[in-house]
Amino acid sequence: MSICVIEHDELCALVERLIRQWPVMGPRQRKQQPGFYYFDWLRSADELVWDYVTTTLPPKKAFFPPREPFLEFSRPDPAKVRPITDQGPFVLLGVHPCDLAAIEQLDIAYSDNAADGRYLANRARTTAIIGVDCWPDEYCFCTSVGTEQARGPADLFLTPIGRGYLVEVRTPRGQKLLGDTAQLLATDEDEADAAYFRSEKQRRITAQLETTVEQFADILAEGGLTEVWQKVADRCYSCGSCNLVCPTCFCFDINDDINLDLTTGTRIRTWDSCQLPDFALVAGGYNFRRERWERVRHRWHRKFLYLYTQYGQPFCTGCGRCSRACTADINLVEVSNDLIAYAQREKRNV
Amino acid sequence: MSESDPQLSASANVETYQPTIAHITRADELTSTEMLLELQLDDGQVLGHAAGQFVQVSVFGVGEAPISVCSSPTQTGSFELCVRAAGNVTNALHRLEVGDWVGIRGPYGHGFPVEEMVRKDILIVAGGIGLPPLRPLINLVLENREQYGRLIIVYGARLPKELLFKDELDSWADRGDVELYVIVEQPDDDWPGPVGVVTVPLRDIDIEPAQTVVAAAVGPPVMYRFVAFELLGKNIAAENIYFSLERRMKCGVGKCGHCQLNNLYVCVDGPVFCYSDLQGLDEAVEAWAPPTAEAGGERQEPGKGHG
Amino acid sequence: MTTQTKPRVAFFDFACCEGCQLEVLSLEEQLLDMVELVDIVTWREAMSEKSDDYDIAFCEGSITREADIERIKHIRETADILVSLGACATIGCHNALKNQFSMDEVLYIVYGDRAEWFDTIPARPISAVVPVDYQVNGCPASLPEFLTVFKHILMGKEYKPPNQPVCVECKLKDNLCVYDKGLLCLGPVTRCGCDAICTSYGHTCFGCRGLVDEPNLNAAQDVLAKYGLSVEEIVGKFRVYNNWPELSLEESQSDG
Numbered sequence: 001m002s003i004c005v006i007e008h009d010e011l012c013a014l015v016e017r018l019i020r021q022w023p024v025m026g027p028r029q030r031k032q033q034p035g036f037y038y039f040d041w042l043r044s045a046d047e048l049v050w051d052y053v054t055t056t057l058p059p060k061k062a063f064f065p066p067r068e069p070f071l072e073f074s075r076p077d078p079a080k081v082r083p084i085t086d087q088g089p090f091v092l093l094g095v096h097p098c099d100l101a102a103i104e105q106l107d108i109a110y111s112d113n114a115a116d117g118r119y120l121a122n123r124a125r126t127t128a129i130i131g132v133d134c135w136p137d138e139y140c141f142c143t144s145v146g147t148e149q150a151r152g153p154a155d156l157f158l159t160p161i162g163r164g165y166l167v168e169v170r171t172p173r174g175q176k177l178l179g180d181t182a183q184l185l186a187t188d189e190d191e192a193d194a195a196y197f198r199s200e201k202q203r204r205i206t207a208q209l210e211t212t213v214e215q216f217a218d219i220l221a222e223g224g225l226t227e228v229w230q231k232v233a234d235r236c237y238s239c240g241s242c243n244l245v246c247p248t249c250f251c252f253d254i255n256d257d258i259n260l261d262l263t264t265g266t267r268i269r270t271w272d273s274c275q276l277p278d279f280a281l282v283a284g285g286y287n288f289r290r291e292r293w294e295r296v297r298h299r300w301h302r303k304f305l306y307l308y309t310q311y312g313q314p315f316c317t318g319c320g321r322c323s324r325a326c327t328a329d330i331n332l333v334e335v336s337n338d339l340i341a342y343a344q345r346e347k348r349n350v
Numbered sequence: 351m352s353e354s355d356p357q358l359s360a361s362a363n364v365e366t367y368q369p370t371i372a373h374i375t376r377a378d379e380l381t382s383t384e385m386l387l388e389l390q391l392d393d394g395q396v397l398g399h400a401a402g403q404f405v406q407v408s409v410f411g412v413g414e415a416p417i418s419v420c421s422s423p424t425q426t427g428s429f430e431l432c433v434r435a436a437g438n439v440t441n442a443l444h445r446l447e448v449g450d451w452v453g454i455r456g457p458y459g460h461g462f463p464v465e466e467m468v469r470k471d472i473l474i475v476a477g478g479i480g481l482p483p484l485r486p487l488i489n490l491v492l493e494n495r496e497q498y499g500r501l502i503i504v505y506g507a508r509l510p511k512e513l514l515f516k517d518e519l520d521s522w523a524d525r526g527d528v529e530l531y532v533i534v535e536q537p538d539d540d541w542p543g544p545v546g547v548v549t550v551p552l553r554d555i556d557i558e559p560a561q562t563v564v565a566a567a568v569g570p571p572v573m574y575r576f577v578a579f580e581l582l583g584k585n586i587a588a589e590n591i592y593f594s595l596e597r598r599m600k601c602g603v604g605k606c607g608h609c610q611l612n613n614l615y616v617c618v619d620g621p622v623f624c625y626s627d628l629q630g631l632d633e634a635v636e637a638w639a640p641p642t643a644e645a646g647g648e649r650q651e652p653g654k655g656h657g
Numbered sequence: 658m659t660t661q662t663k664p665r666v667a668f669f670d671f672a673c674c675e676g677c678q679l680e681v682l683s684l685e686e687q688l689l690d691m692v693e694l695v696d697i698v699t700w701r702e703a704m705s706e707k708s709d710d711y712d713i714a715f716c717e718g719s720i721t722r723e724a725d726i727e728r729i730k731h732i733r734e735t736a737d738i739l740v741s742l743g744a745c746a747t748i749g750c751h752n753a754l755k756n757q758f759s760m761d762e763v764l765y766i767v768y769g770d771r772a773e774w775f776d777t778i779p780a781r782p783i784s785a786v787v788p789v790d791y792q793v794n795g796c797p798a799s800l801p802e803f804l805t806v807f808k809h810i811l812m813g814k815e816y817k818p819p820n821q822p823v824c825v826e827c828k829l830k831d832n833l834c835v836y837d838k839g840l841l842c843l844g845p846v847t848r849c850g851c852d853a854i855c856t857s858y859g860h861t862c863f864g865c866r867g868l869v870d871e872p873n874l875n876a877a878q879d880v881l882a883k884y885g886l887s888v889e890e891i892v893g894k895f896r897v898y899n900n901w902p903e904l905s906l907e908e909s910q911s912d913g
Contacts, residue, residue, distance in 0.1 A: 056833055078451050244829065252601070260687060279607075284570075306613040
């Protein structure tokens with residue numbers, strides 16, 4: 001791992017070169033709605049916005065698409081059932097620390113136990129990832145879950161400084177990626193610039209969990225919070241938006257789509273949400289998470305208790321997308337703090 | 351430069367969700383809603399399942415559904431699935447004939463702890479469509495009968511005509527070394543046996559609690575609760591009771607989230623669970639206390655004098 | 658369908674704009690694929706031939722007159738499979754707006770002093786009169802769902818309209834939320850299956866596919882407050898398409 005400085009024009013040239021070489025996904029501004037961003041395949045370096053605020057969907061869509069046809073079939077011919085593997089390598093640019101942490105978490109969850117080879121094959125196509133540090137908005141709370149400095153799978157990580165970007169070259173792949181890009185020696189002043197950026201970013205993060213993730217897991221495990229869950233559920237549409245915009249959610253559904261010849265078709269994996277009413281429905285009509293509040297609770301339990309216990313880190317990276325996406329204004333930090341306060345109040349009353 | 355990540359490539363295998371092709375070698379109608387399919391994997395592959403495991407069965411163009419393997423693990427040339435017509439995939443399976451093909455993934459999940467059952471008395475409690483996942487275990491015990499103590503089978507169905515594997519029930523009844531209790535809720539005129547739900551014969555069976563291991567699969571979640579209530583009342587330790595649970599597994603490998611039960615995945619950690627591992631999990635509705643008479647109102651509530 | 662004769666398909670319409678059938682006609686090349694699988698024997702909007710011998714009936718429109726009831730019952734008796742096509746047929750749509758008034762008043766407003774020449778009953782979806790096997794929601798009926806239903810019928814599969822709100826499809830398409838543009842959207846309580854077509858093209862969701870099974874109307878109150886909208890505004894917007902369920906109780910009594 002080494003450090004260097006790249007000036008802005010050189011970085012643009014690098015991006016142009018990458019776009020010529022591979023499909024490149026990066027953050028873009030929405031044309032009709034300035035100030036809102038989304039990850040998309042880039043046609044030119046001009047489309048890329050390095051200093052963006054959190055996108056609608058996380059960058060996982062590059063290697064875990066919302067709808068992914070993964071198998072093709074022909075009903076009369078078993079020999080024609082085969083995986084769809086028509087996509088090649090690509091590069092992912094402009095990923096914030098929270099989203100880098102999320103990619104690392106997805107890699108862990110999908111490699112664990114019986115590995116999801118399909119996901120891993122897609123991830124293996126990720127030729128390189130370039131991360132970039134960011135400014136928070138009022139929904140960001142990465143400092144509460146310890147991802148504000150995450151670098152995860154980034155090959156290069158950029159921090160904006162006065163004369164361009166301080167570049168952390170984190171892997172040999174990252175070094176190769178730079179190629180003949182002019183790399184300036186990082187001075188003490190450059191490093192001080194970057195350190196200032198980081199401390200200023202942290203200072204601007206206002207949303208905060210009012211306990212550690214460890215204690216929060218204990219509070220959830222302790223239970224007895226039904227009253228709070230029910231209050232949240234009163235406001236929840238069960239629309240699934242919180243899950244569908246989450247960078248660490250990885251549940252999915254599998255369905256067949258047959259063509260109009262009723263003979264050939266594809267099997268498709270689609271992102272799913274545990275908040276949707278039929279998620280835990282079984283044959284015969286029994287629903288194992290029928291009540292809205294049970295589904296709300298499951299979301300918190302999964303992120304801050306089950307997966308936390310299993311992998312030693314909460315499956316929440318503080319990106320704030322779920323709170324931004326909620327039309328009913330259910331804010332993950334506020335609800336979590338309500339739970340914490342409720343648990344503390346209950347404890348005092350005992 | 352290398353175009354893909356070597357670490358990720360190591361376990362990358364696009365075929366995780368690629369089924370193996372199997373052909374149907376026999377298709378018997380067991381009841382008006384259940385069909386027994388015998389299948390052979392292509393190229394002579396062996397399924398290699400343990401008692402209690404399930405497979406994901408594909409009818410392409412319709413979809414995939416998890417179904418318990420219901421033949422003995424020692425039967426290796428082919429395997430059997432008992433399919434209840436309950437949804438699009440299972441209905442499509444009912445329309446298939448000998449010679450047709452399906453896709454098979456698996457076997458998946460944890461089966462019954464067969465080793466722990468050696469030298470123990472084995473109590474099987476089956477309700478309705480719960481018999482098929484227990485049948486491999488019954489077959490295994492019968493094939494190695496001398497390794498086990500008593501084999502008690504309690505099997506209940508709603509109607510006499512809904513009883514599965516009738517020939518096998520007869521053959522088990524004829525053996526001197528199987529204690530078989532079959533009961534129906536709604537008898538017809540020809541029904542010679544007892545009337546009620548599975549907990550009724552269960553109540554009257556004398557067992558040695560410390561010596562007994564229980565394997566149960568009894569259909570609707572509420573029935574599990576009554577069965578557990580009976581078994582615990584007989585002083586059988588929760589650690590010696592195994593339930594095979596039903597959820598809607600989509601992936602089979604602990605990823606898709608559909609079968610999650612608190613922190614457990616039924617597809618990976620189950621479908622067979624030790625009752626003691628379910629106790630205290632508030633999403634394990636099968637391990638809740640049985641509903642009281644006042645709360646009542648559930649159709650599956652067992653006979654009078656209960657709860 | 659392995660039999661030699663192809664299933665016979667008929668299209669019918671009741672009170673509607675016939676736009677759903679037009680939408681199906683716009684399938685153009687895919688219609689040719691469809692007629693490989695079925696024979697279309699009756700379709701007033703598209704052909705002059707007619708037949709009273711059909712297996713599958715696609716019915717557009719609401720039931721608004723006594724005569725409609727007899728006619729749909731006849732179609733139901735003739736067809737093995739009955740499909741309600743589009744919002745008028747599935748949820749009553751605009752036709753059911755009149756249900757807020759007395760039928761005499763409605764007749765007078767429309768026909769003035771000739772009101773007594775006509776009869777009318779509260780508008781209702783087809784499923785309120787006869788059992789329906791499949792439904793294609795939307796105004797107009799959404800083509801992807803139409804094709805899905807068509808394929809399900811031929812494969813003998815049950816089709817359940819997704820019990821998920823439009824938000825799901827909107828998110829999967831990485832659309833910016835309509836609420837982020839400061840507009841009111843019925844997506845969070847409206848059944849999806851349209852591939853979020855309106856919101857993807859810059860509109861808001863009008864609720865034409867009807868409510869999800871358990872819409873959270875409490876949540877809607879919160880959203881109203883957030884965007885400074887009145888209850889009347891949202892109810893008004895919702896009533897453009899969704900009037901039938903409110904009526905179902907009293908109607909089921911008067912229909913005997």
